Amino acid sequence: MATLKEELKGKIISVLNLEDIDVADIQDSDPLFGDGLGLDSIDALELIVLLDKEYGIKLSDPKQGKAIFQSIQTMADYIEANRTK
Amino acid sequence: MKRNVYINGIGAVTAQGVWHEQLLAQAEALNQPISVAQQPSYKELIAPAMIRRMSTGIKMGIYAAQQALDEADIALPDAIITGTGLGCLEDSEKFLKNILDNDEQFLTPTSFIQSTHNTVAAQIALRLRCKSYNFTYVHQSVSFESALLDGLLQLQHNEAQTVLVGACDEISDHTYLLLQTIGYIKANGIRETVKESLSPGVNYAEGTTFFGLSTLHTPQSYAMITDVTIQNDLDKDSIAPFVERFLQENGVERNTIDAVVVGINGDTVFDSYYQQFTDLFPQAPAIYYKHIVGQYDTSSAFGLAVAAQILKDQKTPANLLWNTKQTSAYRHVLLYNQFKGRDHSLILMKSC
Amino acid sequence: MASGVAITGIGMISSIGKNVEENLQSLLAERHGISRVENFHTRQKETIMVGEIKLSNAALIRQLSLPEDNNFTRTALLGACAAKEALASANIQDMQAYRTGLISSTSVGGMDFTERHFYAYLEDSTLHKYITSHDAGDSSHKIAAYLGLQGLVTTISTACSSAANAIMLGARMIRSGKLDRAIVGGTDALSKFTINGFNTLMILSDTYCQPFDQNRKGLNLGEAAAYLVLESDELVKKDNKKVLAYLSGYGNANDAFHQTASSEDGEGAFLAMQKAFRMAGLAPQDIDYINVHGTATPNNDLSEGRAMMRLFGNQVPEFSSTKAFTGHTLAAAAAIEAVYSILALQYQTVFANLHFATPMEEFQLQPQTKTKRQAIQHVLSNSFGFGGNCSTLIFSKA
16 A cells, blocks of 8 residues: 555656656655645546556546545555555 | 827837846857756746746747836736747647657656747736737747737727736747758857858847837837738848838838848858848947847847837947947937748838 | 628538528428538547538539649638629629728638648658648638629637627728728638637537527537628729628627636626617617527537526527538538528518527526518627637618
């Protein structure tokens, strides 16, 4: 689980082009959207593709993302439970 | 009654650097087939959350637009009008490559969203929270002039008091490679400036130029724009009547033109159009600029900036002179641009 | 109050008809043109529905009698078809008799060919002729050349509001005395680029789109082209032209909210409509029919609905989205819907908002679901694009 979380942080930084941020800067329970990392609805769509491409998880409804993408922890939990890759 | 239109602010990001007082005098002639623009720092202007999504073109456009607005002292323009020939190429290419390389799978939206042609205008509006008129023209070498004509009409007819007009084009590897393949851009390894140009193709670059236009005359105003005209096709014999008609409509005689600014770019075939044009003004100094900013669809916007600076300073830097004619005063300046015999434009300007 | 700019010709091609008459018959018969993509292969074939014109490029080339070595992309082909009809409709014989301009619009441009040959260009020089057909301006150049037009030619590209803006600019050019007549409109072909682009935004429906319906799932993309001929009052009088309708008002404003989504209270839409009213010297109660943008995305219909309520209060006139017939044809949308607005005036008919079943829970707005004959004096048409670009056109009976 720890490696998955570190892996996730790295992938998010790369996919969302967060140039000034390091893996060490992101806490597991920091909010990703709104305050915290400050991601927005376009980033949510990018993360949905990330789930599919890297972990084989397909979300049919973008609204599901809200709960899943709350923090690194919630993302990692969801991936652990649902990954097919 | 048509109102006067003044250029009150200029901003630019070019292969010579950003717009500043010494830019023209210090500029060196480009001699590479493709030159990138010298990028300023964007961190002070654009939040990191926004920058991360932006291509070169969008960043350059925002920078130049802000520069022009600041100089013109315009907080919220009544219209934002932009032009671009190839649009947001970096993002278009990125999205397209992803489609082709991944067989339409695992595609992400950001580059698609950023690839729409009006992204620069939209991002400027978003930053300023500007809800006014917002248009983008995408028509090869008159993309900028179309935007300018639109803005000019609004100001002249009292539909707007201030307008932000500008244009932007960015380099993208594959597209520029294709343009080299068909001989639009000189081959790799060729080292010729515009004046030295003998090989096929011309030197390309990227860049952006923006103007803060207003009906208000201030001591800092650069110059006035009187009129703009555009025509899709013109053969060389029709240049003279095209020019005459335009000047006549504006009550100006050919011998009243003190200087001409032309889009000579080193094209060994089509630069002859400029010869036909300058022959109409035997007494006037001819000024060129694509040797310092390169060719791209909207590089003629920089020509307007050059003309504006000359009208303000009442002198031309020696490195911009195409011929050896001189004039004692700059009151009326005429600009002409075309590309491969198409997309002809004339802009008439006046000192103020 | 000015009577507006005269419209003397119309031409179009869409998935519900190869020309204006065929489109009209389809509208009246409530026969939509939504199906699966057939003209080219895409991985998304089975999961999306589109308003595809069932004519191959070869067929269009034959129809236009183009030489074999042409480099028209599909966008240019569709545009030339529609523009040709518009010119004939306006009975224009001599292009050079008056100062004429072409203001076209597109978002796809030549991308349909670029996506086919992007890498192959470097291997196969026979394809090189299409390299210069990629940009947005190329289709406009092609159409102008096909019509034999020498004059002001330019292209607007502001996503889904493009053609409305082209129409506006044409009107302004005539009003300011720069042009005597203008051919204005837009064209867009289907492409993998746009299909996949909208797919990544998760706003495509996998079935027939349902504008303004509570259960709407998204839009159907489409392809089309349409052009209007606008003429100055002097010209109409001089040549004794039949006026089909008047463009009496228009407005463009920016939502300045988000790159792709519309604001919750539809601010940009509201401002655009307000501007159009002001120009037309009309009040909201003067509008008899609204051809809404109505893409059937969750976001647009909500935002647009709110904007209409802000402007019209409890008295929103009859409205419908014709995108359930044609799909969302991107840059061409405002042009084909302008033609539909003119047909609504000519035939005194509100066209149906197909596939509607359940009103949206946020408000009491219900579109007109059946073709309905009624007195129509003024029609309002909305088109909203990415980048917060909001445009409104008002057409009035001749």
